Amino acid sequence: MFKKDFPIFKNNPWLVFLDNAASTQKPQYVIDGVSDFIASSYANIHRGLYSLSEKSEAAYHRSKELVGELLNCKTSEVIYTYNSTYAINLIAQSLVISDVLQAWDTVLLGIREHHSNVLPWQVLAERRGFKIEFFNITEEYEIDRNDFDQKYNDKVKVVSVAQVSNVTGKIYDVKKIKSKLREDTFFMVDGSQSVANFPVDVQDIGCDCLIFTGHKMMAYTGIGVAYLKKEWLKKLVPMIRWGWTIEDVDMQWHTLIGNSDKFEAGTPNIIWAVSLLKALEYIKSIWGMKKIREHEQKLVKLCVEGFSKFKDKVEILWPLTTERVAVFSFLLSNTSNFNSIGERFSEDNIAVRCGGHCAYPLHKRFKKSGTCRMSGYIYNDESDIAKFFETLAKIA
Numbered sequence: 355m356f357k358k359d360f361p362i363f364k365n366n367p368w369l370v371f372l373d374n375a376a377s378t379q380k381p382q383y384v385i386d387g388v389s390d391f392i393a394s395s396y397a398n399i400h401r402g403l404y405s406l407s408e409k410s411e412a413a414y415h416r417s418k419e420l421v422g423e424l425l426n427c428k429t430s431e432v433i434y435t436y437n438s439t440y441a442i443n444l445i446a447q448s449l450v451i452s453d454v455l456q457a458w459d460t461v462l463l464g465i466r467e468h469h470s471n472v473l474p475w476q477v478l479a480e481r482r483g484f485k486i487e488f489f490n491i492t493e494e495y496e497i498d499r500n501d502f503d504q505k506y507n508d509k510v511k512v513v514s515v516a517q518v519s520n521v522t523g524k525i526y527d528v529k530k531i532k533s534k535l536r537e538d539t540f541f542m543v544d545g546s547q548s549v550a551n552f553p554v555d556v557q558d559i560g561c562d563c564l565i566f567t568g569h570k571m572m573a574y575t576g577i578g579v580a581y582l583k584k585e586w587l588k589k590l591v592p593m594i595r596w597g598w599t600i601e602d603v604d605m606q607w608h609t610l611i612g613n614s615d616k617f618e619a620g621t622p623n624i625i626w627a628v629s630l631l632k633a634l635e636y637i638k639s640i641w642g643m644k645k646i647r648e649h650e651q652k653l654v655k656l657c658v659e660g661f662s663k664f665k666d667k668v669e670i671l672w673p674l675t676t677e678r679v680a681v682f683s684f685l686l687s688n689t690s691n692f693n694s695i696g697e698r699f700s701e702d703n704i705a706v707r708c709g710g711h712c713a714y715p716l717h718k719r720f721k722k723s724g725t726c727r728m729s730g731y732i733y734n735d736e737s738d739i740a741k742f743f744e745t746l747a748k749i750a
């Protein structure tokens with residue numbers, strides 16, 4: 355139904371694209387919208403008093419307004435970065451240089467986190483001396499409550515967790531996690547795999563910060579978002595600075611402005627921000643995130659039915675239930691070589707991803723060196739899923 359909106363499928367008529375958890379394809383609306391913006395309205399923003407700069411500024415601002423609508427937050431609480439990884443690094447560094455996170459503190463993460471939510475903390479912990487702890491998940495991939503309660507002690511200053519696992523597609527109840535936390539714990543949610551797939555409301559979750567990345571929801575690469583709650587916007591200072599982030603500069607000192615602009619050092623990603631604006635307009639035009647969720651649930655149902663026919667031959671990472679986004683990581687019992695499975699799919703023009711999916715601690719927890727991952731999005735249809743299972747049948 356939506357496939358016709360995506361030129362990649364006209365140009366590659368045989369393509370079955372099931373690598374959407376890695377990145378999504380771009381609709382013609384986004385491609386045209388960005389081109390039109392560059393051709394008719396582009397200039398640097400913030401300081402230009404001429405109409406082109408004002409047009410450009412308006413598009414940048416409108417983009418943030420739509421992100422505000424998407425997450426249910428204020429436009430002023432939206433910080434633009436390059437991707438999720440940069441957003442997590444930015445916030446982690448800001449917590450450190452603002453002295454919120456000190457040498458005697460602990461950062462608590464899930465064992466299932468993407469490396470983007472592990473490495474930024476590790477590199478700072480090495481230098482600053484704070485500790486990182488990981489709470490485990492059970493054999494059923496649920497949060498190990500006892501382990502969480504044990505590790506969430508008085509020293510924990512930051513808890514940072516993904517709302518959806520990029521390996522298993524499992525949706526975690528981040529609101530419930532928030533309800534267990536003390537008021538002074540900074541709660542960060544990695545929404546990289548959730549914001550793209552279903553409605554996410556930061557007020558409802560009650561998080562202090564939520565990050566996501568535009569390219570997983572049909573925007574271009576190079577645009578990421580950090581929602582930062584108003585109180586923290588005031589409290590935190592950024593590591594990287596430039597002209598626009600200041601109130602005043604002298605030779606030995608400078609004072610920072612108080613709003614989200616202080617986190618956007620350098621000329622912002624204006625063109626990429628417009629790509630996110632266009633992607634969000636496109637999503638609105640197809641009835642919003644609820645529609646995406648609805649469509650994905652159909653895909654999930656088809657996949658659960660499909661995989662359940664291979665019970666003895668295919669191992670799925672986390673039980674074959676429908677309470678997930680359309681992400682399935684699997685291995686075949688006749689080979690542990692996940693790369694060869696991916697190559698076999700590729701021979702049939704089916705794009706899936708193979709490896710550790712930047713989640714080695716999770717794979718180690720389940721004694722796997724890697725898996726194959728198929729993931730669907732709004733443009734995948736029944737025939738894509740049928741083709742995937744035809745090839746799986748041949749390989750299995």
Ligand SMILES: Cc1ncc(COP(=O)(O)O)c(C=O)c1O
Binds near residue numbers: 375376468518547
């Ligand atoms: C859960 C999760 N967090 C973070 C990231 C990093 O996103 P990006 O590469 O856009 O920074 C990904 C990407 O796959 C992800 O799935």
